[in-house]
Amino acid sequence: MELLIKKGFRKRYNFLFDHDLPAEKEKLQKSIKKLKDPNAIEEAKNQITWIDKQLRSNPQKNVESEILRGHIKKEREAAKAGKRPYYLKKSEIRERKLMDKYNELKEAGKLDSFMEKRRKKNASKDHRFMPYRRDGGGA
Known part of the structure; x- marks a missing residue:
């Protein structure tokens, strides 16, 4: 409706x-x-x-x-x-939307740059959760 x-x-x-x-x-x-x-x-x-x-x-x-x-x-x-x-769930709609965007980028030839940006974004997010290296403190 x-x-x-x-x-x-x-x-x-x-x-x-x-x-x-x-x-x-x-x-x-x-x-x-x-x-x-x-x-x-x-x-x-x-x-x-x-x-x-x-x-x-x-x-x-x-x-x-x-x-x-x-x-x-x-x-x-x-x-x-x-x-x-x-009936479609919101997650399935989101998934289909992503697939459409992927296909559109692939046809336009811009997929590689988009995926590279996505990789950098995810890497920076992951980097925040990495623990700091501890100093050995020993001799």
Whole structure:
């Protein structure tokens, strides 16, 4: 039910994300150059940051809804065949999203650099938990 509500919202208000928000961002960026009041400039910058966040978060939510939509479609077909429905867990959605990202990076040829960054990040995390070497203290 929640998916349908979100899907309907996106359909009805897609023009905001495609046209209105980018246009408003451009207008704000031009107005920052003209403004002299520091409070007004800060407010405009905050508004631009909010717009950027909205535009960036949209594709991520879209990927999840696409995964769910595909799964629901398959489950409806299986239900027609007489099988019991299987609902995806959040972890499975996350896993499928990761697999999609992996395939996308592989096609674009950016997989190696992405994996290298991931390895460095994990190594630095592991390094924090390594105990310090103790000094022998003996002769």
